[in-house]
Amino acid sequence: MKKIKVGIAGLGRLGKVHANNIAYKIPNAELTAACSIVPAELEYAKEKLGVTDVYTDFREMLEKADIDAVAIVTTSSEHCWQIEAALDAGKHVFSDKPLGVDVAQCKQAEKAVERHPDLTFMLGFMRRYDKSYAYAKKKIEEGAIGTPYMVKATGIDPEAHVEGAIKFAATSGGIFLDMAIHDIDLMRWFLGCEATEVYAQGCTFKHPEFQQVGDDETAMACYKFENGAMGFVHVGRTAPHGYHVETEIIGTEGSIRISAIPEKNQAMIFDVHGAVTECVGSFPERFDEAYLLEMQEFIDCVCEGKQPGVNVYDGTKSTAIGYATTEAWKTGKIVKIG
Amino acid sequence: MKKIKVGIAGLGRLGKVHANNIAYKIPNAELTAACSIVPAELEYAKEKLGVTDVYTDFREMLEKADIDAVAIVTTSSEHCWQIEAALDAGKHVFSDKPLGVDVAQCKQAEKAVERHPDLTFMLGFMRRYDKSYAYAKKKIEEGAIGTPYMVKATGIDPEAHVEGAIKFAATSGGIFLDMAIHDIDLMRWFLGCEATEVYAQGCTFKHPEFQQVGDDETAMACYKFENGAMGFVHVGRTAPHGYHVETEIIGTEGSIRISAIPEKNQAMIFDVHGAVTECVGSFPERFDEAYLLEMQEFIDCVCEGKQPGVNVYDGTKSTAIGYATTEAWKTGKIVKIG
Amino acid sequence: MKKIKVGIAGLGRLGKVHANNIAYKIPNAELTAACSIVPAELEYAKEKLGVTDVYTDFREMLEKADIDAVAIVTTSSEHCWQIEAALDAGKHVFSDKPLGVDVAQCKQAEKAVERHPDLTFMLGFMRRYDKSYAYAKKKIEEGAIGTPYMVKATGIDPEAHVEGAIKFAATSGGIFLDMAIHDIDLMRWFLGCEATEVYAQGCTFKHPEFQQVGDDETAMACYKFENGAMGFVHVGRTAPHGYHVETEIIGTEGSIRISAIPEKNQAMIFDVHGAVTECVGSFPERFDEAYLLEMQEFIDCVCEGKQPGVNVYDGTKSTAIGYATTEAWKTGKIVKIG
Amino acid sequence: MKKIKVGIAGLGRLGKVHANNIAYKIPNAELTAACSIVPAELEYAKEKLGVTDVYTDFREMLEKADIDAVAIVTTSSEHCWQIEAALDAGKHVFSDKPLGVDVAQCKQAEKAVERHPDLTFMLGFMRRYDKSYAYAKKKIEEGAIGTPYMVKATGIDPEAHVEGAIKFAATSGGIFLDMAIHDIDLMRWFLGCEATEVYAQGCTFKHPEFQQVGDDETAMACYKFENGAMGFVHVGRTAPHGYHVETEIIGTEGSIRISAIPEKNQAMIFDVHGAVTECVGSFPERFDEAYLLEMQEFIDCVCEGKQPGVNVYDGTKSTAIGYATTEAWKTGKIVKIG
Incomplete structure (x- = not known):
């Protein structure tokens, strides 16, 4: 079974939920990198998630980490540029909601998604x-x-x-x-x-x-x-x-x-x-279960090259x-x- | 509309419920007599139910009161002989449950009911x-x-x-x-x-x-x-x-x-x-409502000469x-x- | 127990509900008159409610019937003038909702109620x-x-x-x-x-x-x-x-x-x-039960000379x-x- | 994090549930071996669970496989001897219910458990x-x-x-x-x-x-x-x-x-x-969730050297x-x- 290698950005309350799901509960995924500006969160990644490849800079993770995809669970205002950067770096992207903090940002993200029709993008409307x-x-x-x-x-x-x-x-x-x-x-x-x-x-x-x-x-x-x-x-x-x-x-x-x-x-x-x-x-x-199921859906979409039910336009709208x-x-x- | 005249025996907690239903909530019934060995209950009958024809002796009520039917809500041990006496006096009978306190008593009541196939008898299984x-x-x-x-x-x-x-x-x-x-x-x-x-x-x-x-x-x-x-x-x-x-x-x-x-x-x-x-x-x-509906059923059975769903054998059994x-x-x- | 004599106006679907409650389920009320422009409804009053004093004209009922109060369950557009006429005739008034079909009508009804502070007025917000x-x-x-x-x-x-x-x-x-x-x-x-x-x-x-x-x-x-x-x-x-x-x-x-x-x-x-x-x-x-309880409240208010919880202003507003x-x-x- | 290596015996309907939980949903466990007499089940282990170390003989798995523990999800009549064999081979044991098909068998299993107080034994009363x-x-x-x-x-x-x-x-x-x-x-x-x-x-x-x-x-x-x-x-x-x-x-x-x-x-x-x-x-x-939580409890007990809430005597009784x-x-x- 092919395992999708995922790097997570942000390990706050919800970031930990996603990281644990990727690391331990999704058969066809593995958590191979983590990025956070909070030192304690990177400690958590090492100790609880077994992730040793950690970063404080998102772009550095994109450049250096051995990852197929990123899961963005950072502050809302960071989502859009991180989505864009990750897609442009050839990574599949899961971003937590909201897509962005204003519509202009969202439109930027839309363009990035449109530039990379071969990459999977999914927005975290877990409900x-x-x-x-x-x-x-x-x-x-x-x-x-x-x-x-x-x-x-x-x-x-x-x-x-x-x-x-x-x-x-x-x-x-x-x-x-x-x-x-x-x-x-x-x-x-x-x-x-x-x-x-x-x-x-x-x-x-x-x-x-x-x-x-x-x-x-x-x-x-x-x-x-x-x-x-x-x-x-x-x-x-x-x-x-x-x-x-x-x-x-x-x-x-x-x-x-x-x-x-x-x-x-x-x-x-x-x-x-x-x-x-x-x-x-x-x-x-x-x-709890919805967070797992949405991430499973993202990983399955990456594996199968299909687009998930929640797309970038859902975020903008x-x-x-x-x-x-x-x-x-x-x-x-x-x-x-x- | 013909109104069935009812005498009530017993005006304790449940007796009051039945008496008020007969007096005020059943179109084709009227409460015309009451019997109790408790003076306060007869006072209640006069003041709250407008019943002036009151008795302390059950047999006297059967003999003298202008009633078509009796509703027996006395102590369980009194039910059977009162049922028998009332039926033998030509009155339709509603008795609260249980029919009697032992099977021998119940059998006596059965015989009384069988002696008077033309009279309505109903047992108060209100559920x-x-x-x-x-x-x-x-x-x-x-x-x-x-x-x-x-x-x-x-x-x-x-x-x-x-x-x-x-x-x-x-x-x-x-x-x-x-x-x-x-x-x-x-x-x-x-x-x-x-x-x-x-x-x-x-x-x-x-x-x-x-x-x-x-x-x-x-x-x-x-x-x-x-x-x-x-x-x-x-x-x-x-x-x-x-x-x-x-x-x-x-x-x-x-x-x-x-x-x-x-x-x-x-x-x-x-x-x-x-x-x-x-x-x-x-x-x-x-x-609350079941007590009213069962009494309405009894009165309707009396009016229409039919037997109610709950019979004397239900009581014995x-x-x-x-x-x-x-x-x-x-x-x-x-x-x-x- | 004093019984309030009530005349009912309107014996449609809801009118019948109110009429039966007044006639049979409210101890301190009796239904003594009925008014309707529908002949079948007056037949119903005679046969099912035992009301022989029937009218086709509302004002005539007010003038001739032996009533303390009226229950108005007519078409909405008739409510206000009937309320006014009944109050001016010295009758307590229960009117079904709505008070009137426009605010001007309602204001007329308000004035009539204010002219007769000694009479009970209640609006039928039965919920x-x-x-x-x-x-x-x-x-x-x-x-x-x-x-x-x-x-x-x-x-x-x-x-x-x-x-x-x-x-x-x-x-x-x-x-x-x-x-x-x-x-x-x-x-x-x-x-x-x-x-x-x-x-x-x-x-x-x-x-x-x-x-x-x-x-x-x-x-x-x-x-x-x-x-x-x-x-x-x-x-x-x-x-x-x-x-x-x-x-x-x-x-x-x-x-x-x-x-x-x-x-x-x-x-x-x-x-x-x-x-x-x-x-x-x-x-x-x-x-079902709310219709009975509101009418009981109206009758009790009439008996005790108090005003009910739902007043004429509730209707206008x-x-x-x-x-x-x-x-x-x-x-x-x-x-x-x- | 230490991972407990588990071999599963039996891959029927419930066996598959347990195997997937061990393989993919329990961070501190890994499924390293599988045993079944049904060829299709061993195929399943290879393809869906990534387990290449497979056996048709339970004792052989105990002897050769790199496992710390076994999960027994075989036919009820096999449970007791397999429990005994596994414990005697120094493996921690999870067995699905019932413990055995008669009390004599259960007593055998009790003795085996008592012989190995250092090993974890848990019975699958998942409710x-x-x-x-x-x-x-x-x-x-x-x-x-x-x-x-x-x-x-x-x-x-x-x-x-x-x-x-x-x-x-x-x-x-x-x-x-x-x-x-x-x-x-x-x-x-x-x-x-x-x-x-x-x-x-x-x-x-x-x-x-x-x-x-x-x-x-x-x-x-x-x-x-x-x-x-x-x-x-x-x-x-x-x-x-x-x-x-x-x-x-x-x-x-x-x-x-x-x-x-x-x-x-x-x-x-x-x-x-x-x-x-x-x-x-x-x-x-x-x-569904209870099956996961009980297996997690078993693995945690193995890791921490403690005994689970459901013991062998619960099975006998x-x-x-x-x-x-x-x-x-x-x-x-x-x-x-x-």
Whole structure:
């Protein structure tokens, strides 16, 4: 079996998830190089991942490392130039979401991808690979709900992690760019259509720190799609019960709802509170398996020379919609997209 | 519209439920007399139910009151002679469960019913009239689960009411006679067959008071039916979450489960505990509507001269099975059911 | 016990529900008169409700019938003048929703109510009296979810009844006035605050007949409230599984979701399709008990001389919001309310 | 990182699951040898697992292969002698359940394990490693349900696979030995106590082929435990909805129920049937992750020189209870255990 040699860039929280999957859980991949500007992360690579070929400079890794592909899990603002550099160096590229921090960057990445049609590029919208989301997509393709015409998506981070969100609020780009990109991608994916218009609003009732830096704690947006379909996104940061990601797709013959109860597992406790289902606490817990499955998909695409389901244009479009949503939220006006 | 005139005997907790249903919620019935040995209950009849024709003696009510029917909600040991007396006085009879406290009594009641084929007699196995149970029965009759061959029934009283159970443990006849009669009736009803053999055991882990008087806190029994079908009953008294009555009927083509979560209503709370469903707290809360529907059925049967779904033999048989179960539990042996 | 004498106006589908409740299920009420322009409905009153004092003219009933109160369940466009006439005739008034078909009418009704502070007026927002909704309100008042700041409400009529909706689409006033009034009322009630702005859109994917008359099959609206809180309403007409009314209230410390699965009862069937919960088929089935409880509340208020929880201003405000929502939907613009 | 070298014996359905986990998903393990009497399975090892060191003789693998440990996933009747041989050859041993096909064999295996206290031995009761079961155990240890005193376990194979069950019915040892071993182990584990008595019965309503060879389609058993606790096991083979494994543990302060709905994933479909949850179709699908986690535990135990949670005595005891249950079922009598 041919093994794809991968170099990872970025070994933060999510970088470690990807690195462990590549190193230990994907039969046809091996992790052969790592790059980070954080010394402790390179120590981690050596000790926990058995990777001795480590770099502090991304371009140096591209030049010197024995790799077929790179997995980019760096800060969002670095994604686009790293994608471009890696592709130009002849490497297949997996990049975590978002594609870039603005549309201009994304367009640069698009060009790089177009320059190298022989190389695999995949963007990390891992929710598409989650067992429940993939099942929903398959059911829709089989016609189980007729023509899908509405998506309602909810993503609420746990109150338990709100301190981190407050800390980064001033620089996150606002709640929609920070939190809604996955939901935006899912709407486009399930509806098979592009958004043309957005209305949005937000509010802050629990942690005034968000509003102090121009952000909001909770927000919602409505989308109109080219074919008349509708989208609704609700994002928040203060779920007391855990990490709440829920999506509903409504079609002419039925609807599919994913994770109405974001259950931690299949146990239910009956006690003085009633019938209680404990909920998942974080995105790595909820999408644990999806992170593995998306990386497996990337590696399989590299092996088989095919393009993955999530492409560079998905990245540009979700970013563009994220910006339009942010403008709608900030101005209080309806904003045309694209 | 003809209205059936009803006299009620017994105005305790459940008697009040029946009396209010007859007085106010059943179009073709009116409550015209009441009998109780408790003065406060007769006061209640006058003030809350508008019944001025009250008695302390059951036979006197039969003789003097302007009634077509009686509803017997007295102490279990009084049921059988009151049924007999009422039927012999030409009254239609509704009696709350159990039919009697031993099989000999039940046989007496059977004879009385047989003497008066023109009169309506109904036994208060109200669960059969609960919306969910009636739905299950209808689905089974429609063939939704093929041939039913197994029933698993659970009935656990709330820990919140355990003090009352402890108080009556010495005289209740034991946990099976006290608590399993409804489950026994449901097994027979759903399987459409009679039990021939029973094995039982019990235990006490929380309130030793039960074992001190020869009772148990929790118990289970297995039944074999004539056609080979199987029954399982689990009864208990210490559910922390409320009143837990759950029943599953398994057939060759599917199964139906009723009240796996004994929800109080359709609201779910998401809070620091997770996703929480509050549960019903007592049998009057759980079977509120069933008590009304069974009484409506009784009155309709009287009006239309037909016999209700629950007959006197259902009472004798469930009592006989209750005694056999008690013997199995007490002796630790498998007991044949007559 | 004093019994309130009630005359009913209108004996259509919902009128019959109210009439039967008044006649047979509310101890302190009696139905003594009925008014309808449909002969068959007056026949029904005589035969099924035992009401012999019947009228074809509303004003005549007010003048001649022996009634303390009227229950108005006529066509929406008749509500306001009937409310005014009844109050001016010294009768307590229950009116089904909506208060009126435009805001001017509602203001007239407000004046009539204000002229008669001694009389009880109640508007039929029965959802507030549903066991689950009332429980949610109580929990919120007890602080279970902190400060509520967002309501997401969904109301989808069953595809099984869509023919009726198509038939009335041209004259219904549009999907929001036709379907969203209850959801609008619930938002105001749960948030304890008034809406100031609305955005809306709609679409039609299954039955083009709706768009042919300027209506839509499905629609959604976003509301901004005075205190910054947010509301979202989604209404539709083509739920294949039944009548889907679902509401979520989100607060700073938790959230409450009502009827995520609009279960018909507490039975679950396991068969070749999986684990299946059958759903309620219509609003009378879903809100059966709520219709009784709201009427009981009205009668109790009359008896005790107190004002009910739903007042005339709730009617005007929900109508005003319904109109603003319709304008937003028709124009594609954000509309200020009030 | 030290990698444990493992040789696998048996590459059938479950053998392949284990082999892939060892080869690709456990960082500190590598699959270096394989043994099978089926040529196609050795082909599989070479092509899919990259294992070139293959054997048709188990003892030869022990002698020649470069392995630290063996994973035994052969036919049940081979387990015990292979365990003994491997331990005596100085290899750590993981054996799939059951330990042996009779108690005498199990005792042999016990002796072998006792001879080699320095070697790790683990039995594959993988349910203990399932996320939900492990969570339940942890909650119980934390006191969430007080003292556990009753376990109700259900395991029903899918009707979709019944043909296989019919084919092996004559040689499977009967439904309890074939299907109840996991449930028996779970009862012991959750109650922390040994069973002393068993009552059992079975029935066959759909596929008479089972009874023709002395087996049953469905069966149930009741257990009494040393401390008075109670166990109930229900096994069957004809679930139309999929693979239904459900377990409830009841304690003095609460209860935990695992998989009341054996959901395939977190998607719910609303269609003409109602609200539908598709169910898992097989044990490999349901316990996919548990198989990985148990093998990871085995490898970690080998690395760290510690003994795993499931030991050889768990194997003997569950087998002994399985035999006693079978005797109770066959004879219709209560059987003492141990």
